[in-house]
Amino acid sequence: GAGVSQSPxxxxxxKGKDVELRCDPISGHTALYWYRQSLGxxxxxxxxFQGNSAPDKSGLPSDRFSAERTGGSxxxxxxxxxxxxxxxxxxxxxxxxxxxxxxYFGPGTRLTVL
Amino acid sequence: GQQxxxxxxxxxVQEGEDFTTYCNSSTTLSNIQWYKQRPGxxxxxxxxxxxxxxxxxxxxxxxxFGEAKKNSSLHITATQTTxxxxxxxxxxxxxxxxxxxxxxxxxxxxP
Numbered sequence: 307g308a309g310v311s312q313s314p315x316x317x318x319x320x321k322g323k324d325v326e327l328r329c330d331p332i333s334g335h336t337a338l339y340w341y342r343q344s345l346g347x348x349x350x351x352x353x354x355f356q357g358n359s360a361p362d363k364s365g366l367p368s369d370r371f372s373a374e375r376t377g378g379s380x381x382x383x384x385x386x387x388x389x390x391x392x393x394x395x396x397x398x399x400x401x402x403x404x405x406x407x408x409x410y411f412g413p414g415t416r417l418t419v420l
Numbered sequence: 421g422q423q424x425x426x427x428x429x430x431x432x433v434q435e436g437e438d439f440t441t442y443c444n445s446s447t448t449l450s451n452i453q454w455y456k457q458r459p460g461x462x463x464x465x466x467x468x469x470x471x472x473x474x475x476x477x478x479x480x481x482x483x484x485f486g487e488a489k490k491n492s493s494l495h496i497t498a499t500q501t502t503x504x505x506x507x508x509x510x511x512x513x514x515x516x517x518x519x520x521x522x523x524x525x526x527x528x529x530x531p
Contacts, residue, residue, distance in 0.1 A: 346526075351520065
C-alpha cells in the first residue's frame, strides 16, 4: 500500500520567502508528526496532530512556523520569512494511533534557504 | 524536559565485529522504540519495547529495555555492510504522546 508521501522532495528558496511543505499520511492514520533533521543530526520534534487538532506545538522553533491539518488527512507545514538556519530535512510521520503505535516516515523535504 | 541521549555518537567497526549502542533517558519511559536510518533515507521502525527488563531479538539484533525503564540498548552480532546507518532510540513518557528521539549512533562498517 501507499506510504507517507511528502512534497516537494527538494525546495530551494531565498531568505525571507515563505514556504509550504506538504505531507500525505497513510490512509486511516489518525496521528501525524512533523520533525526537522539538520545535516548529520538527530530528529527534532516540531508538532503533532491527533485528527485535525494539535495537542502539542511545543517543538515549533518560532512563530514563523505553523502547521495545519485538514480532514484528518493532509498536513501543511508553513515557514514564513525563511532564514538560513531553517535549512534542514523536514520529515513527516504518521501512525494509526498515538501512544504505542509505530511511526511511519515519509521521504522528507530537503529545504535549502539561500 | 525529557532528554534522550545515545552513546556512542559514531562507531566504526570491521565487518563481522559486534556493535552496541546505548540509550539513556532523563525520565522513566512508558515505552521505547528503535529506528534505523540508512544514509540518505528516512527513519524506519525496527522494534518497540514496553515491559521493564524486556529483551527482544530480530535475527542478529538484540534489544533490551532496562529494569528502571530509563535505558535501552541495541546490540548487533557479526555486523554486515547492510547494517550501515544511524540507529535512533525514541522514548515516550507516561501520559505524553510525544516521541522523543535520541541523538542517534552512526554505524559505519569497514569491509
